[in-house]
Amino acid sequence: MPQVFAVGRGAYDNIGDAILRRQLLDWLREVGTLNVYVGASPDGYDADLGLQPQDVVHRSLRRWYAAALAEAVRGRAAYAFKPGEIQLTLVGLKEHLVVLPLLGVLRTRRGRAVRVGVGARSFAPLPRALMRPSIALSDLTLWRDNCTAAYLRGSSMPDLAFGEGSSDVELGRAGTLRDVLVVSLRGDGDRPYPSPETLEGIREFARRRGLTIWAVTQVTKDHDRARRLADALGGEFLGWETAVGHDVQERALRELYRRTEVVVSDRLHVVIAAFTEGAVPVAGLVEPAPKLERHLSTVGVDDVQLDLSSRDAEEVATRLAELSQRRAEFFDRLLEARTGLRAIRQQVQETVGAAGSPRRRPRSRTDRARVHHLGRAGEIAGGMTQVLNGYLAGRFDRVDVDLLVTRSDPGAVVSSAARAARAGLSLARLPRDSSVVAAHLSAGGSFLREGTLLRLADRLGLATVAHLHGSSFAAFARRRPKLVRSVLGAADHIVSLSQESSDVTRTLVPEARITLVPNAVAMGRGESKERLVVFGGAVGRRKGVDVLLEAWSGVDAAGWRLLVVGPVVDPDVVPGGDSSRAGSVEFLGAVPHAELLELLERSSVAVLPSRGEAMPVFVLEAMARANAVVATDVGGLAEVLGDGRGAVVPAGDVVALREALQRAVSDEEWRARTAAAAVDAARRNYSTETIHPELEKVWLDALERRSLREGS
Incomplete structure (x- = not known):
């Protein structure tokens, strides 16, 4: 196994630094022997990093660096840059400049270097040039937000802290007690304080929802500001006295976050840590928080700013209520971010695990x-x-x-x-x-x-x-x-x-x-609609055509036609043969795909009463062409059509299908609202773009x- 060298040292007064480094160290430990530089860390810091007895812990930077060079020369070493924020100044870039000799040896001796979860604070041109040699000598570089990726060139990834906290199953569990609203405010520098209107709006929202307000400290320099905030809001206070270890403080915070309904902060990792324990994230208390915005936006969590210094208390409370209603959307994005992190973990481990192996010729940009x-x-x-x-x-x-x-x-x-x-x-x-x-x-x-x-x-x-x-x-x-x-x-x-x-x-x-x-699927043209209901697929029992015909026979659908399109696989379900007309039902047989899409452009309702599916393209194509879709609860259809994007009924249930079709053809307002939601979902989630x-x-x-x- 390779000797893996990493920097575990961070801001000893900041829980967020330990969260970031712990995640990466856990990944690296699985593929190599960890050699971690932590410096003169205080009580609880090493434990919060999750360091294990088998890890080699270094207090001296000079000795750690010498050991890294020696192992690199031997040909079985890897280096991992510390994740987190870098200031693009000569001082801020010290790690990326000081390790250039080590990176050079790793490159010539089949070692590996990875840089994941790093983000920039400033975006000036000269520091970018200083970073280029370090980036060029690294085998894997993934930036933690889209802005840094665009500035320093490369790919982005979710912040490593999104992988911490409660499990996916725990986050999705219904009935969890949420009786807390957490607030946190940066205490460094001469920063403005929330207006009386903002504070009153937070109190009013908490009162309406029956929430207890807690002001918390995740960075020691915020301690006094958090106490003042708790007093102003009439809430509880979780401070951080210097005698309390990193690990103890994080446990206390996470216990509180697991009860939190909404977190409001201008600290990135306060928001992320609470978010990963189930709290709805809200960015800022006084002024815009662009750092939070770009990191949350990278994982698809958008428009969560609380820039309310000029609004009245009712507007503050209303804004918080609006954001709290987006809980399901936010946690869908969090689970997607974690899926991305699992793939990145595999990349990191495969890259580091390849230390000692020859490299393939790198592919050209062209x-x-x-x-x-x-x-x-x-x-x-x-x-x-x-x-x-x-x-x-x-x-x-x-x-x-x-x-x-x-x-x-x-x-x-x-x-x-x-x-x-x-x-x-x-x-x-x-x-x-x-x-x-x-x-x-x-x-x-x-x-x-x-x-x-x-x-x-x-x-x-x-x-x-x-x-x-x-x-x-x-x-x-x-x-x-x-x-x-x-x-x-x-x-x-x-x-x-x-x-x-x-x-x-x-x-x-x-x-x-x-x-x-x-x-x-490709998006449709949005043409005017006719009174058509379209089924598309193999005409047989697996697709539920027998159930469809029985249900349709009981629908009061004057002026509507049901078009059944597709090759016939069970002839006995089609009265009169492969291509026939039976009252308001027309069997068109197999048609070219382009012709089916044209029918969906004209139709108002699409139906797929299947007994089994995975992710049917027909439903997505119907949504992209502004159809109100009626389908069965099989495969992933309940998720696709949830939240008002369609109607889902049990497979094989004639009565439920009849009732859904009746509503689809008779309730014009429902049909229009559902079709609009379907188009929006298709564009955001299923379009080729x-x-x-x-x-x-x-x-x-x-x-x-x-x-x-x-x-x-």
Whole structure:
């Protein structure tokens, strides 16, 4: 195992510094022997860092640095920059300048250097130039906010502190007692104090919600300001006396944060620490807090500022109430940030674990990776094919895409085997340093065929990604865990479409390799609507067409038509054959995909009463074209259509489906409101503009992981 050198020293009077460093040290400890410089740390600081008996703790910077150079010369060392904020001044950049000799030795002796979770305080041009040599000599650099990433060039990541606190399960647990409102205010410098109106607004909000106000201290220099704030608000006070250790103070704070409904502060890590224990985050008390705004915005938590110095008390209370209503939205973003951190943890560990291995030739800025998808495309029924069509038609900023055809029509066994064999020969000719193989897997024959090719690509040293599709994948994985584990074990990264697929996959392969990325759809034109209800998909029992027809027969839908579009797989559910008309129902049979999209442009309601789905493209396409969607509670549909974006009913429930369709065709206000919410959600969460960059990250991450694994 490599000797890993890291700086654990931080501001001894600041809990936030320990939170950041603890997270990274925990990651590094799993892949190497930690050599940590902590300086003359006070009581409780080392414990709060989570240092373990096996860690080598250094009090002397000179001896720690000498040991790092010696191990670097031996060829099995790695260095991790300390996370947190840097001031872009000569003094602020001392770590990044002083370790340049160490980075040079690491570069020549197969060592590794990582810089993750670092953010800038100022954005002047000269310090940026001073940082460039350090960045160039590092193997992995990820900045903790989008502004720093744009300024210093590179990729951003969530602040490491988002990974601390209560577990995902605990955060999602209903019924947790929340009876506290936490406030905290910076006490350093000549900073303004909240106005009487702001203080009264906070008191009024707390009174209405039955909350006890607590003023807290997470940085010792804020102690006196917090006491004054507690007195002014008539609240409780959690200070930090110098005799209290870091670890004791953090435990006390987190116990309080786990009872907190809302946290209001201009301290970044007060807000994040309370947020990760379940509190709604509110930034600022007196003036704008741009530092908080950019770090929260990086994880998708926007518009949480409380710049209220010129407003009256009622406006303050109203603003706090508005933000508290966004709890579900905020915690969705927090869970997404943690998913991102798990992937970054894997990157860090793979980079550091590769210390001592030769490096691959770095790809030029002008090099473009090429993603080779395994499957089939064209006018073929099935969501997987439509997803591939979308990838092939899409425009990606950093990768090119193509298709290696692996099968023919269903039942054409010989032809499909020949196509798969040709695809295998093509894999052997792909360049390893710029190719990614993306296998699209469902269940049964698909999983065996494309899974075999995925394993071949892995053995050839190519970067590999498994895209999981189909309503039956989760059940298939539970029935055939050994097969699924062996195939997915060959994937550098795995893309799942639903939480169910992610959960079952997590039991078979490391969680850090799994990313939930929904299907992407192009947005519609927003044309005027007709009285049409459209079903799209295979016409049979799995898609619930039998339930749909029975439910529709009882709907009072004068002037409305139900269009059933798709190939017929269960003929007995269609009265009169594959293409027929029965009253207000029309069976159109299989139509070109473009024609289905045109129908969705015209229709007002879309319906999918399936008995099983993963992430149906039809529903997303209907949402993107301003349809009010009625669907069943299968796969990820309840989440997609929640919060007023559609109607969800139990699968197979004729009465519930009839009632939902009745409302959809008779309540114009509900229909308009639901369609508007659906369009907004499609644009934010499922549009190609949103999803394709996320896919690019996954594909390029697979290439980077493979580069580290191959080490040549």
